[in-house]
Amino acid sequence: MLKSMTGYGNATVEENNLSVTAEVKTLNSKFLDIYCRLPRQFSDKEIELRSLLTQQLERGKVELSINLTRSSGLKPGVxxxxxxxxxxxxxxxxxxxxxxxxxxxxxxxxxxLQQPNAYLTESLDTSADTSDWTTILTAIQEAIRRCDAFRKQDGAILEGKFQEYIQTITDRLADIEEQDIRRIPAVRERMRNSVKELLDNESFDQNRFEQELVYYVEKFDISEEKVRLKNHLAYFLEVLATEEANGKKLNFISQEIGREINTIGSKANDAAIQRFVVQMKDELEKIKEQTMNVI
Missing domain, CATH: 1.10.10 (Arc Repressor Mutant, subunit A)
Structure with missing residues (x-):
């Protein structure tokens, strides 16, 4: 199942005259980058929260903010x-x-009141702090759960787009296979003319003749590239359907797909096939761009 790196979740929990609103935002990032905005009296909990966010959100730029509202009559934390x-x-x-x-x-x-140390940020009631932190943690965990659900929902949309892009490339590959059948006679005719020129030449060189044949065969034959491209496309869909699917792996496979497409374009020497190759590259760029948004 794919997960997008873009997500949002918020939750509000009210308990013991304390209202806690937790908000989690995630964006694209090559690595895990966490920023926490906490009440000053709970700044020592940042390491604990970073560990929690790392375990559940894995990758991306993560912003966590917490807002506290107390009922009247209670002493403030500062x-x-x-x-x-x-x-x-x-x-x-x-x-x-x-x-x-x-x-x-x-x-x-x-x-x-503006001078240093004019305020105390330490809580006067340790037991109250413990109870407050339990409420805060409940709100944070619910916000994370909703953010993760958002990511899964967005990932499902991305998965559908990936399937569309791969299907388009597959369709263009089928068009290339049809065109390749029509291309072969033209290639064969060019080879025949080249061989004829060599045979008519009084200074015919057998070694050069063999080299010319090998050159043309290797230059124009795209059979292996078509087979490998089919395999890469099938493997992309296979990985996409697994629970372990991730953006890095899909990006690696897309690079292999790109190599085969480029080779087909360079070897085909056919205008119609070149048009299909351009369309395939366009779809592949969409895939690469979207894999950057997948965990």
């Missing part, structure tokens, strides 16, 4: 460091008096 603020107020007033300046108490308090 509180004023009153002894420190009082010391700042006293020092600021003494400084203002020493400089014979008149300042209001509200201005002094506002300035004191």
């Amino acid at each position: 509180v004023i460091n009153r002894p420190m603020v009082a010391a700042y107020v006293s020092d600021l007033k003494e400084t203002a008096n020493g400089m014979l300046m008149s300042v209001s108490d509200s201005d002094v308090l506002q300035l004191a």
Whole structure:
């Protein structure tokens, strides 16, 4: 089953006067790149969350954000460091008096609240923190589950597109096989004329004659390329149908498909086949582009 690297999931859980909203976004990325936006009092949980996201989302650029809303009457997670603020107020007033300046108490308090260590971010209730984290983790896990479901849904759409692209290439390969039948007499005639020129030449060289035949046979024969291309197309669909299907493996197979298509185009020396090759390359580029969005 394919999974897209593009996904979105959010969840809200309310418990013990705490409302938690978790949001998970994922985008394309060659590797796993995680960014977490957490409440300050739970910043120490980032490593735990990174491990959880790595296990369940595997690959892509992942953004996790958490918003907390508490009911009225509860103490906030960030509180004023009153002894420190009082010391700042006293020092600021003494400084203002020493400089014979008149300042209001509200201005002094506002300035004191802006000083370092004016706030405490440590929770005053460890048991409450534990209960809050359980609620937060529940919301995160549900957001991840919904994001993963989004990825699977998008992956199913991609799988259908891959099948369409492969079918188009298969159809063009069938057209090439039909055209190749009509191409062979023209190739044979060119070979016959080349051989005739050699035979009519008084300085006929047997070795050159054999080399010329080998050259034409190898240059114009695309039988092996057609067989290998068929096998690669079948293998792509086979891998696509497995649970282990992933973007990297499909991209590797598409590269092999591209090599055979290019060889057919270079060896065929036929205008009609070249047109089919161009159409096949166009479909192959769509495949390569989409494999970059598959986990």
